[in-house]
Amino acid sequence: MSEKRATREAYGETLIELGRANPNIVVLEADLAKSTTTIKFKKEFPDRFFDCGVAEQNMMAMAAGLATTGKICFTGSFAMFATGRAFEQVRNTIAYPSLNVKICPTHAGITVGADGGSHQTIEDIALMRVIPGMTVIVPADYYEAKKAIAKAAEIDGPVYVRLGRATLPMIFDEDYDFVPGKAIVLKQGTDVTIFATGIMVSSSLVAAENLAKAGISAEVINISTIKPLDDNAIIESAVKTGRVVVAEEHSIIGGLGSAVAELLCEKHPVPVARVGIKDVFGRSGEPAELLKYYGLTDEDISQAAKGLLGK
């Protein structure tokens, strides 16, 4: 776990690989090619790269039009603008007709850092998850991001892949076989299950180690595909441990915490604690400072688990 990389770094690199393999891959950007790393694709395939300028809504609806001509269109920008500003283009022109457009913005969550609350989207998973037919993937590290972006190109229909700016420890490696819709048990446990997504997966593994020292056996499950949710894996683990912590860099409303709570309420009710942004906006700061400020550290996950165990 020595090398750390951001999930956004996987974007430009994987697009190049996809572009070499398939002439129908087209990349759209909205004036953020350096930040999102799509500039790498632009350099190798200038004829299949289109900078839409600062016009995210047009980028999304154009991507839908391109898809009708057989292109597999990847759209960039920051998560705030791709899912927020262009929400209705994504909903009505991409998802409603089920067109083959990939929405892979970067700089999701509060770890955007110093840019502050206007740029820190904590609602994007909720916004994408509520759209019928949308696949929603939140990679936990660089390698999972690479595999998820490559897999998104194979799925016929709209896919949201949430990428981030923060550098993260490696959990997977080049040989990892990402299967959309499949939860991954990273650590077995019996007392409590921690369902985590995105940057919170590595923190959950640290939390589980610390909990073990305190005599608590925590199961850690990576939910990288939030939609479609791996219902069986979640219910199975909840049956086994009887207690659930959900950890995500997103509002506690509408994200993975909500998805897990909705499922378990109906199928197997157990105590659930949500670790996430508690219905407030972000602010400027260093990523590590912000994670602490908003209660998204491994220590916060441990505390939530202990709370469920009455410790």
Add this chain to the structure above:
Amino acid sequence: MTTHTTDKQATVSLVEAKARTIRTRIINMLGAAGSGHPGGSLSAADIVATLYFHEMNYNAAEPRWPGRDRFVLSKGHAAPVLYAALAESGYFPREDLATLRKIDSHLQGHPDMNKTPGVEISTGSLGMGFSAAVGMALGLKIDKSESRVYTLIGDGESQEGIIWEAGMFAAQHKLDNLVGIVDYNNLQIDGHVSDIVDIRPVAAKWSAFGWHTIEIDGHKVEQIIGALNEAKSIKGKPTMIIANTVKGKNVTFMEGQVDFHGKAPSKDEVAQACGEIEASGPLG
């Protein structure tokens, strides 16, 4: 494939007759549905008839034939004019028109590309169809296709910001395979466009955005044909045709009446409207 007659006057007469037929079908289907948008469908009838019965190449037996020209009805609430043209072109049986807006119909309140053969992209939320048409034109350019893209936008719709975002992009990328047409009837739901948020001078705006512009009477088939021909001769930039129209055209009690933007005709009104349209010339 459509058959294009070479005799100019015969062509105009054929398209005019088709436009009258489309108008009667619009009235009848809205009467049967009990809701929908007659005004903006009737104002666009001559434009849409010219596209489907003179201008465009398509194959109704193979709706997704790659070599086809595309038509995007960005002002998706005028779905009846599109459905009538598609039925008259042979995409689906004319009897289907009576099922408009019904629970088991493929004819949705606004066009759905996955339900209705011949619909190129789902529209209804204003501005987005135009932007998608720009994406289509770009995709066809990448493939070096000879196909052209035609898209009809409303004047009220031109208040949407995405129209101008897409307009700038199309000019930047020299999409001369793209023709936009503004159905300029100067009425939107809340009143006259010029009283709400005026889009004038709309031709000058498109010109400033880098488009070739042509202003015509959108009810004169000869002028519509002329503008579409001129658009083909323009290289290196997209063309916007400003078609001056009358909302509710050819039905006296609907013409210029904002109330008929989104109100279906009653049974008596259907009979009166169809009578007026049929009296204006032969159907085609």
